[in-house]
Amino acid sequence: MALVELRGVVKRYKRGRQQVEVLHNLDLAIEAGEFLALMGPSGSGKTTLLNLIGGLDRPTEGEVIVGGEHIDDLSSGELARWRARHVGFVFQFYNLMPTLSAEKNVELPLLLTHLSGAQRQKNVAAALELVGLTDRRKHKPAELSGGQQQRVAIARALVADPTLLVCDEPTGDLDRETAEEILGLIQLLNREQGKTVIMVTHDPKAAEFAKRTLHLDKGALADAPSEMAAQ
């Protein structure tokens, strides 16, 4: 059974008086443990699709089922709690809290759990160790390089042990060498920890790290949805 399943998903946005259909009757299945790259030109609907899978947005029509749960039926509060339990997000521009240290940024998702302060510290330390930033835990984002900030963002995405890792252009703001380090880290998380990774990227080199690549064009998939390319 697929971890993520989209059935007949349509997404329309209102732009002024006009309705714009960004995704057209889209079907997609993503198996647990996959590392999927979503590629396509600007405006093709990649980020919209990612937002629907990550529970940040709702489809206008169709169903989004993740882990057997119809997330399009959840209320706003239920959806927020579902995201906290099941999804880790990594953004292009890191989106860290500038006033908080690296460890406090990583701790944010754990504030929503019932873990004790000591347990939270333990989990934060483990996540920072995994991304190789133990020695920079007290530093604020402005005191870190782009690659280090993205590592902090990955640690924040991982710390609550989500099933799904959703990455939107995670290397779009990094140089080639750093980008490969970050992609290697994401690949490691997929291979070693079994995280299901869905990554939006413009970069074909980045897509090479994924097990499967899907192309979106004008709101429709250009590849067969259930095909596992690199098992």
Place this chain on the structure above:
Amino acid sequence: MKYLHLVWAGIWRRPGRATLTLLSIVNAFLLYGLLQGFVSGLGDTVADTHADVLITLSRVSQLEPLPMSHLAQIRATPGVKSAAPLIIFSGAYHTARPANFGGFAVDPDSFVATDTDEAIPPQDIVALKRTRTGVILPARVAAQFNLKVGDRMPVKSLMWTNKDGGAWPLDVVGVYASNPKDLFFGSSILANYDYVDQARTQSTGTASLFVVRVDDPAQAGQVAQRIDAQFANSPDETKTESEQQLVADQIKQIGDIGFVVRAIVGAVFFALLFSVAAVMMQSVRERTPELAVLKTIGFTDTTVLGLILAEALVFCLVSAAIGLGLSALVFPLAKTAVGFRIDVGPVLLAGLGLALLLALISGLPPALRGMRLSIVDALAGR
């Protein structure tokens, strides 16, 4: 509590702006604390006066003396428990730093029978009766001039000339603990009525006022009317008021202080409300992407609302506490300078209540904005 660091970080995201806003709130609450403390002090002073004590003065003027023959008639008035004649005996003690103080010449026995506070130790009253030139000092005056029992204290009266032509040579026979609650007698020097009356060059056989204690405080108004009725159409008509009324009248002579203070404080807080609300709104607008990230991570709409409201609450309450704390430091000085005590607790509690209201009103619009924030729009910079 686990969110406190997040709230605190949000407040100090822009330290310069936060400091300036904090100072403006501190300033407003300092002003509020001082003015409200002053008003509260005035109110407490009136409230602390005795309900069973009447003051009988000349109807013509407070400075016009009344004949001692009135005393027997006042004592015989139904409802009167006791009455005591007093001569106003304010004066100055000439040291290297001359200073004035309030005082009365009293008949020790009748004064003790009438004084409701019993602040003066009985042995001091006995000593005053024994020593014709004796004087009992409040502790504040004794400390001010470094005087103790047995010292000679030459007093220059502001009203009465001694027949000898010089100062009044008084001998300290007792020192009593000052009682700030008693506006009239709580911090006055007390000399012997007989000595002052017989040694002064004018108005002999008169009293500046009579202090009257009634049997039933509820009947004080009727007793006052009975006293005044006895002397109506006489050359020395009287005006009898409760101690409370007399103090309230004196305060009213300054003006409606309560209204003036409320108007000033109201204007200050009205302006402050808009400036704090504008700062809060700007702060939330700047943090739109950060709030969107919190929601992405799993913070619910209501949690985001709570975080922003908590920022407003913590910021306003901390600023207000500093301002009110500073004003509380000034209250003891007010007691010395203005002469009345200030009950700090109610002023501070009302101030914190005001801060709570300020936080809720200024914090609610940005908190609602944060709550309604669309994650997708905010992350896309729309």
